[in-house]
Amino acid sequence: NGSAASWPAFASTHSKLARLTESSYNAVGEVPACRWVPVDDGTSHPAVRYFAFVPNAQLFDEQMFAISPTEAMWMDPQQRMLLEKGYAALHDAQHARSSLLAHSVAVTVGIQANDFGSMKIGSAKGALPVYAVSGSTFSVSAGRLSYVLGLQGACYNTDTACSSALVAAHSAMTMVRHSECESALSLAVNLMLLPAGHVLLAGAGMLSADG
Numbered sequence: 001n002g003s004a005a006s007w008p009a010f011a012s013t014h015s016k017l018a019r020l021t022e023s024s025y026n027a028v029g030e031v032p033a034c035r036w037v038p039v040d041d042g043t044s045h046p047a048v049r050y051f052a053f054v055p056n057a058q059l060f061d062e063q064m065f066a067i068s069p070t071e072a073m074w075m076d077p078q079q080r081m082l083l084e085k086g087y088a089a090l091h092d093a094q095h096a097r098s099s100l101l102a103h104s105v106a107v108t109v110g111i112q113a114n115d116f117g118s119m120k121i122g123s124a125k126g127a128l129p130v131y132a133v134s135g136s137t138f139s140v141s142a143g144r145l146s147y148v149l150g151l152q153g154a155c156y157n158t159d160t161a162c163s164s165a166l167v168a169a170h171s172a173m174t175m176v177r178h179s180e181c182e183s184a185l186s187l188a189v190n191l192m193l194l195p196a197g198h199v200l201l202a203g204a205g206m207l208s209a210d211g
Contacts, residue, residue, distance in 0.1 A: 002093025004085040008052035027052040036195045047202030048195035057081065057191055065148050074131035076116040078189040079141050082109060086145050086187055097150045106153035106181040108172045109142040110164030110188035119193060145185070153181040164188055 003014060009027040011017040020027065028050050036048065060080040062072035065087075072080070086107075090100070117136030121128065134140045142155040154175065160167045165188030172184035192198070201207050 002089045002091070002095070004088035004092055006054050006057075006081065006085065008054055010055055029053070036193075045195065045199045045202065047207055048198045051192070054081075054191065060084070070129070071131045071135070074120065074129060074135035076114075076136050076141075077193075078111060078113070078116065078191050079135065079144060081189050081191070082111075082141055082145055082187050083148060085189075086149055086185055089185065089187070090149065101150045101152065103183070104153040104181045105151040106172060106175050106184040107142045107145050107151055107155035108168040108175075108184060108186045109145070109155075109157045110159075110166075110168035110186075111138055111141055111157050111190070112159050112161055112164050113190050113192050114138070115191070115193035115197075145187070149185075151185060153184070164190070 004012075005014060005017065006012055007017050007020070007027075009020055009025065011020045011027075029052075031049060031051050031053070035053065057077050060072055060075075060077070061084075062069060065083055067075070090097075114136065120136065121132055124132065134144075138157045138159065142157050145151065146153070146155040158164055158167050158171065168188055169186045172186035175181050176184050198207065
């Protein structure tokens, strides 16, 4: 078994996350001015002033995965994080890409937010490259993992909102138990890049009250 993670407050492992929760540390902070992309001036709304942010979400080593700088620029940061954490999880389990090529390894991905596609394509000028489609399409997320990491099993994404990670993990375990694959890689990601959705949810009374 192997695992990899990236949580707010630089909690990069499950043990660090456990220590974070045990210490009662508050990972919620004021949103940096550079993080939100203004949408109808939604960044001034009190509902989007404070968040728990995953650090360095904008960073990506495209050369490590043989991805061109142009394609990387059009890739949803969620896809980039899935690649990095997927690779790290396999490395943590002491698996090399070459050792997995002849085996059936399924990939399940829980993913819900599609802010990047709306933001990037909506602000583009002129003709769009094909990377605009592959970089912001959910179905590509799991497929890219299988292709780049050399995994030859079923791969798919699931969106059940807040339970996406749990459903993806459950699906992976079910496939292994039913011998539909030899092993499975299960991941989940959720990066919120636009404030508009939270402004709407706050107006509908669907966000937690301050306490």
